[in-house]
Amino acid sequence: MEGSDRKKVIIIPCSGIGKAFGSISRDATYEVTENLRKDNTQTLCLALLVSGDEDSIRLVRDNKCITVDGCPLQCAEKNVKLAGGNLAGSLRVVDAYKENRHLKPRSVTFLDPDGQQMALKLAERIAEKVDGLLEDQ
Amino acid sequence: MGEAQEKKVGIISCSGEDCVEGTISRVATRQALGKLRPDETVTICLPLFLAGGREEREFARDYPTITVDGCDKMCAKVATERYSGKPASTIVVTDVLKNLHCPKLSSRRKLNNEALAVTEKVAEKIAEEVDEVLKHWV
Amino acid sequence: MSEYLRTIFDKFELQVRKGFYYTRDDLWVSVENGKAKVGVSDYLQKTSGDVAFVEVAKPGSTVERGKEFGTMESAKTTVELLSPLSGTLQEVNNNLSGKPELVNSDPYGDGWIVVISPLNLEGDRSSLLSAEEYYTLMLGKLQSEHGKLESR
Numbered sequence: 001m002e003g004s005d006r007k008k009v010i011i012i013p014c015s016g017i018g019k020a021f022g023s024i025s026r027d028a029t030y031e032v033t034e035n036l037r038k039d040n041t042q043t044l045c046l047a048l049l050v051s052g053d054e055d056s057i058r059l060v061r062d063n064k065c066i067t068v069d070g071c072p073l074q075c076a077e078k079n080v081k082l083a084g085g086n087l088a089g090s091l092r093v094v095d096a097y098k099e100n101r102h103l104k105p106r107s108v109t110f111l112d113p114d115g116q117q118m119a120l121k122l123a124e125r126i127a128e129k130v131d132g133l134l135e136d137q
Numbered sequence: 138m139g140e141a142q143e144k145k146v147g148i149i150s151c152s153g154e155d156c157v158e159g160t161i162s163r164v165a166t167r168q169a170l171g172k173l174r175p176d177e178t179v180t181i182c183l184p185l186f187l188a189g190g191r192e193e194r195e196f197a198r199d200y201p202t203i204t205v206d207g208c209d210k211m212c213a214k215v216a217t218e219r220y221s222g223k224p225a226s227t228i229v230v231t232d233v234l235k236n237l238h239c240p241k242l243s244s245r246r247k248l249n250n251e252a253l254a255v256t257e258k259v260a261e262k263i264a265e266e267v268d269e270v271l272k273h274w275v
Numbered sequence: 276m277s278e279y280l281r282t283i284f285d286k287f288e289l290q291v292r293k294g295f296y297y298t299r300d301d302l303w304v305s306v307e308n309g310k311a312k313v314g315v316s317d318y319l320q321k322t323s324g325d326v327a328f329v330e331v332a333k334p335g336s337t338v339e340r341g342k343e344f345g346t347m348e349s350a351k352t353t354v355e356l357l358s359p360l361s362g363t364l365q366e367v368n369n370n371l372s373g374k375p376e377l378v379n380s381d382p383y384g385d386g387w388i389v390v391i392s393p394l395n396l397e398g399d400r401s402s403l404l405s406a407e408e409y410y411t412l413m414l415g416k417l418q419s420e421h422g423k424l425e426s427r
Contacts, residue, residue, distance in 0.1 A: 014184045015152035017163060020350065021325065022182070026154060030246040045153045047212035050187045071325050072376035075184035094327055094376075097350050101328075105350055109167040145285070179285045196286035 007137060009041045009088070009130045010060055012049070013068040014076040020105040021070035021093040024119045027111055028093075029068055031123035037130050050079050060085030064133050066126060069093065089129045096122040144274055146174075146267045147197050149181040149224070150205040151213045157245040157252060158207035158230040164248065165230075165259035166205050173264040177271060187216055197221035201270045203228065205263060226266040233259050280410045284417050290317045292383040296400060297409035298359045303383065304403060309396065311360050314387040315347065315378060318413045322420075324351035326378040329371040331356065331389055336364045338391060340399055345388070347378065356388065360399040366390035 013029040016022025033041045049056040060080055066089040067076035077090045096118055097103065105115035150166035153159020170178050179196060186193040198221040204213040205228045214227050234242075234255060243249030248256060279290040291297075296304040301319035305312045320326065331345030338344045338358040345356040368387050370377060378386040393399060404412065 013154060015154060015163070016182050016184055017150060017152060017166065017180055018182045019324070026152065027246065029154065034244070034246060043154045045151070045155045045159065045212065047151050047153070047183055047187065047216065048155075048210060051210070051212045051215050053210070072379065073185060073188065073190070075182075075188040075190075078188045079184065094325060094350075097327055101348075103350075109164055109171065147286070181286070192286045192288060 007063055009037075009133050010063050010065045010085075011041050011043050011068060011126060011130075012046055012060070012065060012076050012080055012085075013043070014070050014074075015046065016070040016075065018108070019070055020108050020111070020115055021097075023070075023108055023111055024093050024096075024105060024115055024122060025068040025070045025076070027116070027119035028096075028122035028126060031119060032126045032130065036123055036127040040134055041130055046076055046079055049083050049085075057083055062086070064088035064137075066091065066129055066133075068122070068126065088133050091122065091126060091129065093118070093122060096125060144177065144271055145179050145200055146177055146225070146270050147179050147181045147200050147202040148205060148263060148267075149183055149186065149197065149202055149213045149217050151183060151207050151211075153207035153212070155245070156207055157242045157248070158234070160207075160245050160248060161230050161242075161252060161256045161259060162205045162207040162213075165256045165263060168256065168260035169263035169267070173260055174267045177267055183213055183216065186220065194220055201225040201274070203263060203266050203270065205259070206230065225270045228259065228262055228266065230255070230259055233262060280406060282410075282414060282417070287321060289321065289413065289417075290383070291406050291410045291413060293406045295383070295406055296359070296403035297406065297412075298357070298403060299412065300357050301413075302356065302359055304359045304400075305387075306396065306400075309393075310365065311362070311391045311393050311396070312387050313359060313389050313391060315354075315356075315382055316409070316413070317382050318416065319354065320379050320382045320386070323347065323354055324349040326375045329368075329375050329378060329388060331367055332364050334364055334367055338362060338364050340402070347388075358391070359403060360391050360393045361395060362391045362393040364389055365392045 011029045013025035015026040065085045103114040103118045152163045181193045202224040203226045204224045242252045301316045328348040340361045343355045344358045347354045
């Protein structure tokens with residue numbers, strides 16, 4: 001991991017493929033890790049973690065993690081817990097939707113404007129959470 | 138499952154958040170599902186599958202599956218074999234890229250034209266594999 | 276014997292609870308001690324997507340058969356909830372304000388929406404569908420609305 005002495009917050013989206021909210025979880029994660037908090041965060045492949053990849057497991061155990069789930073089934077949260085990850089926060093796309101009811105994302109494959117907007121709103125929430133966790137460190 | 142099992146193929150894709158090939162895998166699967174073979178395919182949500190989703194695992198156990206992975210770690214294939222059974226076919230995006238002589242790809246978040254072209258090729262490959270699986274359906 | 280009539284559509288299992296009554300708009304009614312508990316069918320929750328809001332009239336409100344008594348909202352759609360009976364709205368499932376996902380996870384149980392004290396139970400009941408009749412209706416909807424269960 002780059003800058004390996006500095007702890008990062010790991011953001012793990014569910015990336016659920018069947019729903020727009022899954023795509024939003026993914027895009028919001030990228031907005032945080034590539035833009036809003038790019039020096040302090042990174043993401044990893046959820047499936048790789050669950051498959052038992054040692055580097056991934058070490059990463060989630062050694063760093064604070066925030067999961068971002070697209071639906072109430074909360075697969076990212078469940079799977080990170082199962083892997084023994086240091087789960088410091090769980091966000092759900094539906095909670096961002098509840099605060100932005102006018103946004104009606106429809107498209108799953110490529111986010112439509114409402115989906116992009118919701119991803120940005122969610123990314124802001126994630127970034128706030130990251131800031132809180134970094135202050136505690 | 139019923140008198141005559143409807144012919145469907147389950148597509149299980151990785152969504153590898155860490156690399157552009159994961160994004161390609163995801164988008165290609167959705168294109169195959171939504172445009173190329175909408176009546177013959179069902180997508181299996183991999184995180185739900187991993188977390189124990191009953192409908193996902195039962196479908197993958199009872200119907201033929203095709204896994205689509207971004208890289209040679211093949212998380213979708215590994216998970217399918219572990220929880221439901223050997224997939225009928227496997228596709229790895231990095232293998233498809235080798236045959237295309239590695240065009241310069243974009244970020245993992247937004248696919249550039251080269252990446253979109255690769256995605257179409259992968260989607261077509263998925264469709265071909267679906268046809269092949271259905272041809273041999275017993 | 277199973278409590279449900281079931282069918283498989285794509286990878287989804289759709290259930291119709293036996294012993295309940297149903298409307299053509301995919302609501303169920305369960306009569307207990309002269310009161311009617313009302314919710315949405317498995318088919319409706321599945322096609323609506325993840326429910327984010329359920330908003331209904333207050334307890335004490337008068338409801339009329341076939342008229343709206345509330346709405347159920349997801350990112351995908353907003354569904355008007357049309358009352359299966361005329362009467363007084365007696366009770367509202369307050370759990371749904373904090374956990375609207377109960378409608379998705381347990382549509383025939385913890386995801387119930389309201390309880391109505393009916394004005395004319397027998398009269399209104401005659402216009403409702405049995406579980407078997409609703410099951411047939413649901414199969415027809417699935418046939419004609421193929422692909423609706425998953426976003427394309």
